[in-house]
Amino acid sequence: MKRFTIFAAVLLLTGMAFGQCLQKGNLVGVHHLVLTPNEGYTLNQVAKFYANEYCPAYEKAFPGFDVYFSMANRGEFVGECGLIFICESKEIRDKYWPAKDEPSLEAEAGYKKMEKVWDKLGKMAVVSSDGHTDFVIY
Numbered sequence: 001m002k003r004f005t006i007f008a009a010v011l012l013l014t015g016m017a018f019g020q021c022l023q024k025g026n027l028v029g030v031h032h033l034v035l036t037p038n039e040g041y042t043l044n045q046v047a048k049f050y051a052n053e054y055c056p057a058y059e060k061a062f063p064g065f066d067v068y069f070s071m072a073n074r075g076e077f078v079g080e081c082g083l084i085f086i087c088e089s090k091e092i093r094d095k096y097w098p099a100k101d102e103p104s105l106e107a108e109a110g111y112k113k114m115e116k117v118w119d120k121l122g123k124m125a126v127v128s129s130d131g132h133t134d135f136v137i138y
Contacts, residue, residue, distance in 0.1 A: 032132070
């Protein structure tokens with residue numbers, strides 16, 4: 001868990017470097033991913049899939065979220081990957097997930113829209129998340 005906390009802090013600070021996209025009251029969700037590419041795929045191919053297909057599809061399926069794939073390229077966590085979710089407010093997040101890991105009907109509808117993307121991702125890699133945290137910008 002300590003490793004995830006450090007990873008989350010680094011990703012949050014990275015997101016804050018974009019300054020103009022974060023405002024008081026915004027919510028930043030940080031998900032640490034564990035990616036294992038399947039045979040015939042590289043981590044770089046999976047990363048490009050996330051950036052070019054997964055994130056745009058997620059933004060369409062869950063209006064109100066901006067989603068970014070990230071991969072550490074220097075320091076203690078080189079090669080570690082994550083997703084950064086930015087939304088305007090806790091209220092938007094709560095519309096989809098009123099409680100941690102408890103999706104609303106709106107979230108279930110978004111999941112349905114993501115099925116083809118998740119199927120394609122499943123062919124490319126085994127993916128899990130070993131933790132996620134939401135931060136509110138003050």
